[in-house]
Amino acid sequence: MSGSEESHDLTDYEWLLSRVYEKIPPRGSGVTLDLPEPQIIRVGTQTIIKNFREISQRLKREPELVSRYLAKELASASSYDSGSGQLTLSVKVSGKIVRQVLDMFVKDYVRCPTCGSIDTHLERKGKVWLLVCEACGAEQSVKPF
Ligand SMILES: [Zn+2]
Numbered sequence: 001m002s003g004s005e006e007s008h009d010l011t012d013y014e015w016l017l018s019r020v021y022e023k024i025p026p027r028g029s030g031v032t033l034d035l036p037e038p039q040i041i042r043v044g045t046q047t048i049i050k051n052f053r054e055i056s057q058r059l060k061r062e063p064e065l066v067s068r069y070l071a072k073e074l075a076s077a078s079s080y081d082s083g084s085g086q087l088t089l090s091v092k093v094s095g096k097i098v099r100q101v102l103d104m105f106v107k108d109y110v111r112c113p114t115c116g117s118i119d120t121h122l123e124r125k126g127k128v129w130l131l132v133c134e135a136c137g138a139e140q141s142v143k144p145f
Helices: 013-023 052-059 063-074 095-109
Strands: 040-043 046-049 078-081 086-089 120-125 128-133 139-142
Touching (some): 052 095, 063 078, 063 086
Antiparallel strands (some): 040 046, 046 086, 078 086, 120 128, 128 139
16 A cells, blocks of 8 residues: 555656556546647756647646646646746656646546536635536536645
8 A cells, every 4th residue: 555645756757657547547438538749848857848728728727727737746846838838847757747647637627527528617716626517517626736
């Protein structure tokens, strides 16, 4: 058994990978989200996601929110440039890792757990966050970050 998730080393990408596979069960049904593949440029110790705005638009979430999630999961600083639509992370990661973190975001903050639809939005009321499904009307509280 692994201990608390809060105490692990977030730079351990092996751990991140195992977590992704653990938490996302294979899903035979539900709507496929054809997320654009992250276009990655690595400069020194930084990673730039060129098409970050496009990805966020596909998720129907504010780039700033998605950016915050990526930064948290990758233990990275992040800087979103609304002019170019690019996100700069302060860690070196592959497109595959970025994609896996985005998949976790979709699972927890985009996809309706009741019907599998991705036509959802987040309602944030202070400390309470609700994932509201526009397809079936289900409301699910999700963990704020
Ligand atoms: Zn639903």
